[in-house]
Amino acid sequence: MADPNPLLSQAGSEEPEAAPPLTEGKRKGPTLDDTIEHCIGDFGWTQILQITLVSFAWFFDAHQIFISIFTDAEPKWSCINSNFSSSCNENSNLCRLPRESWSWDFPASTSIISEWSLECAGSIITGLPESAFFSGSLVGGFALASLADSALGRKNMLVLSILLMSLTGVLTALSTNVWMYAGLRFIAGFWRAPLGASALVLATELVGKKWREKVGIIGFIFFSVGFLALPLIAFLLQGSSWRLIYLWTCVPSMFYSIVVFFVVQESPRWLFVKGRKDEFAETLRSIAAPANRSSLTQSFFGRCAQWEEKKQETDIFSALKILVEKGWSCRRLLAVMVVGFGHGIIYYGMPLGLGNLSFNLYLSVTLNALSEFPASFVAFILIGKLDRKGSILGLSLLSGVCSVCCVFVRWKVLQIALELTSFSSACTAFDIVSIYTLELFPTCVRNSAVAMVRQALVLGGALGSVLVAVGRKRGLLLSYGVFGFIISICGLFVVCLPETRGRVLCDTMEEEERKNAAFDRIYCA
Numbered sequence: 001m002a003d004p005n006p007l008l009s010q011a012g013s014e015e016p017e018a019a020p021p022l023t024e025g026k027r028k029g030p031t032l033d034d035t036i037e038h039c040i041g042d043f044g045w046t047q048i049l050q051i052t053l054v055s056f057a058w059f060f061d062a063h064q065i066f067i068s069i070f071t072d073a074e075p076k077w078s079c080i081n082s083n084f085s086s087s088c089n090e091n092s093n094l095c096r097l098p099r100e101s102w103s104w105d106f107p108a109s110t111s112i113i114s115e116w117s118l119e120c121a122g123s124i125i126t127g128l129p130e131s132a133f134f135s136g137s138l139v140g141g142f143a144l145a146s147l148a149d150s151a152l153g154r155k156n157m158l159v160l161s162i163l164l165m166s167l168t169g170v171l172t173a174l175s176t177n178v179w180m181y182a183g184l185r186f187i188a189g190f191w192r193a194p195l196g197a198s199a200l201v202l203a204t205e206l207v208g209k210k211w212r213e214k215v216g217i218i219g220f221i222f223f224s225v226g227f228l229a230l231p232l233i234a235f236l237l238q239g240s241s242w243r244l245i246y247l248w249t250c251v252p253s254m255f256y257s258i259v260v261f262f263v264v265q266e267s268p269r270w271l272f273v274k275g276r277k278d279e280f281a282e283t284l285r286s287i288a289a290p291a292n293r294s295s296l297t298q299s300f301f302g303r304c305a306q307w308e309e310k311k312q313e314t315d316i317f318s319a320l321k322i323l324v325e326k327g328w329s330c331r332r333l334l335a336v337m338v339v340g341f342g343h344g345i346i347y348y349g350m351p352l353g354l355g356n357l358s359f360n361l362y363l364s365v366t367l368n369a370l371s372e373f374p375a376s377f378v379a380f381i382l383i384g385k386l387d388r389k390g391s392i393l394g395l396s397l398l399s400g401v402c403s404v405c406c407v408f409v410r411w412k413v414l415q416i417a418l419e420l421t422s423f424s425s426a427c428t429a430f431d432i433v434s435i436y437t438l439e440l441f442p443t444c445v446r447n448s449a450v451a452m453v454r455q456a457l458v459l460g461g462a463l464g465s466v467l468v469a470v471g472r473k474r475g476l477l478l479s480y481g482v483f484g485f486i487i488s489i490c491g492l493f494v495v496c497l498p499e500t501r502g503r504v505l506c507d508t509m510e511e512e513e514r515k516n517a518a519f520d521r522i523y524c525a
Contacts, residue, residue: 046287050206053264055219057162057199060253062226064165064192066351067249068130068185070234071242074113076105095120109241116178125178127465132182134348134462136189141455144194148447149319153274154202155266157194157447162257164191169250173243193458197451200434205267205443206287209504213383216435217376220427224372231366269443273507319448326509329441333449335496336437337456339392342490343433344460345483346399346426349468350419367416371424378424379431387501388436389494395429396491398422403484407476419480426487430457439500443507460486 079088080103088101108114118126148157168188175181199219204212230249237244265287271280323329351368382391402422409415434450441449467479506512 047207050264050287051203051215051218053260054158054199054203054206055215055222056256057158057195057260058219058223059226059229060162060166060249060256061192061195061199062223063230063249063253064133064169064188065348066227066230067245068133069351070230071112071245072126072129073111074119074126075111077102078105106239107241109243110239111242112175112178112181115242118178121178128178129182129185130465131462132186133189134458134465136186137193137458138189138455138462139186140190140193141451141458143190145197145448145451145455146319148194148198148201148451149270149445153266153270154198154205154447155260155264158198158202158264159257159261161191161193161195161198162253162260165195166250166253166257169246170254173246173250193455194447194451197447197454201438201447201450202264202267204435204438205269205446206265212505213435214380216438217380217383217431220379220431220434221373221376224369224376227372228366228369231369269505269507273443319445320452322509323441323445323448323452326513328513329445329449329509332440332497333452335493336433336440336449336453338490338493339396339433340430340437340453340456341460342396342487343399343426343430344457345464345467345486346403346422347430347457348461349464349479349483350403350423350426367420368423371420372427375424375427376431379428382428383432383435384501387499388432388439389497389499391432392429392436392494393491395425395432396487396494399425399429400484400486400488400491403480403487405484406480422484429491436497436500439503439505440497442509442512443505444509 077094079092079101088097092102094102104110104114106114112129113119113126144157144161148154152160165188168184168191172181172184172188175184196219200216203219204216207215233248234245237248265283266279268280268283268287271277271283323333399422402418402425406415406418406422409418433453437450437453438446464483467482503515506515
């Protein structure tokens with residue numbers, strides 16, 4: 001006769017082996033990880049909807065990161081038939097020509113450069129909006145990193161981030177000068193800072209161990225789609241005001257944030273760690289596969305109530321304090337942040353520097369966006385078959401070598417091929433780094449740790465944008481050459497981290513500390 005409650009029977013039979021001692025005795029009943037695995041380990045349609053909605057946030061994140069490639073670009077210009085035409089040609093310095101001798105090929109409203117007459121303003125002024133965006137991301141990352149772990153949770157932090165980022169983007173379209181524009185870009189960067197970390201952590205905590213790795217890659221695929229959609233939007237609006245690009249990308253994301261708020265569930269792991277067990281039980285019931293849903297009885301959750309209670313911090317920065325106070329977690333965080341920094345140099349620097357390669361801007365951006373699809377596919381394959389450390393190290397070195405080779409190759413086709421190889425390798429490596437980071441840290445600090453690594457990525461992007469500006473004036477060695485050197489050196493720091501492939505996620509610092517004390521004592525002392 002079939003067991004009328006297979007979940008309880010299975011959980012009860014495995015419990016003595018699965019539940020290690022925590023204090024003075026042993027837990028009675030299923031562990032937190034057992035419960036989540038049994039309830040949501042089977043991937044159902046409800047989870048597919050939840051994961052798809054959460055991961056789609058990356059689509060809009062890509063728009064805001066790379067939108068300045070088109071809105072802040074210097075438009076093409078041509079000499080006009082006038083008395084000054086003899087002194088005007090395509091190689092002339094625009095700032096030394098009389099204004100009557102040339103004109104923009106498109107209406108001045110197509111770019112902030114032409115609309116506000118910034119063609120001779122210098123790289124500091126023209127690069128100010130992009131620098132302000134990255135600066136805002138850095139400040140916002142540090143200021144908001146803990147909120148998803150402490151007060152707001154993953155879902156509310158995601159909704160707030162998207163909504164305020166989008167609203168600021170709409171207001172950016174109303175800018176009247178470069179200073180107002182740069183200020184609003186700073187605010188947009190501030191609010192988008194926690195978006196990626198919240199989306200990644202929430203998506204992976206809504207599924208069981210079997211699907212965690214692959215679900216994490218879905219967000220990166222949506223980011224690639226968003227990156228690819230951007231040049232299409234810009235091309236369709238070619239000749240129109242740059243303000244329309246902001247409206248077409250930001251208004252839909254505002255409506256998207258509302259859908260997420262009403263449809264997506266909070267992370268069950270976070271709910272339990274914060275002591276909200278009633279919401280935890282309701283969330284599991286709502287997202288569990290149909291075959292397991294009938295097994296989630298009151299008696300089952302009554303057994304879950306015997307799990308060890310944890311004292312919760314009320315300080316919004318408590319998660320960051322815990323990360324820093326523990327020596328092993330601080331060392332681990334610094335090492336993975338260095339790795340993220342190196343990949344940020346390539347990830348943001350190369351797309352921003354595509355104009356330096358004398359390739360058609362729309363075509364080169366499209367090729368880079370397309371290269372993220374095979375990068376995500378390779379990450380999808382490697383994440384379940386190869387060790388994290390070896391994959392990251394190998395891809396980092398490949399990206400570095402190809403970036404350096406771009407400096408010495410003069411054949412344009414080979415140069416763009418090397419650039420695409422370097423960029424896609426860095427993308428694949430960072431996809432794996434993101435999954436690796438959430439596996440390195442327990443639930444109570446996981447979102448903060450992922451957010452800090454993404455901060456390092458943005459910091460690398462900020463340096464990359466500076467190197468692009470320098471390379472535009474002094475040659476590719478100071479941009480692509482430095483890119484390759486930095487990512488190669490930073491990738492080596494992965495050797496100071498433990499391997500995590502196939503391991504179970506921990507929920508408290510104590511669990512993580514016990515599991516990795518031996519490794520940290522030997523390799524990271």
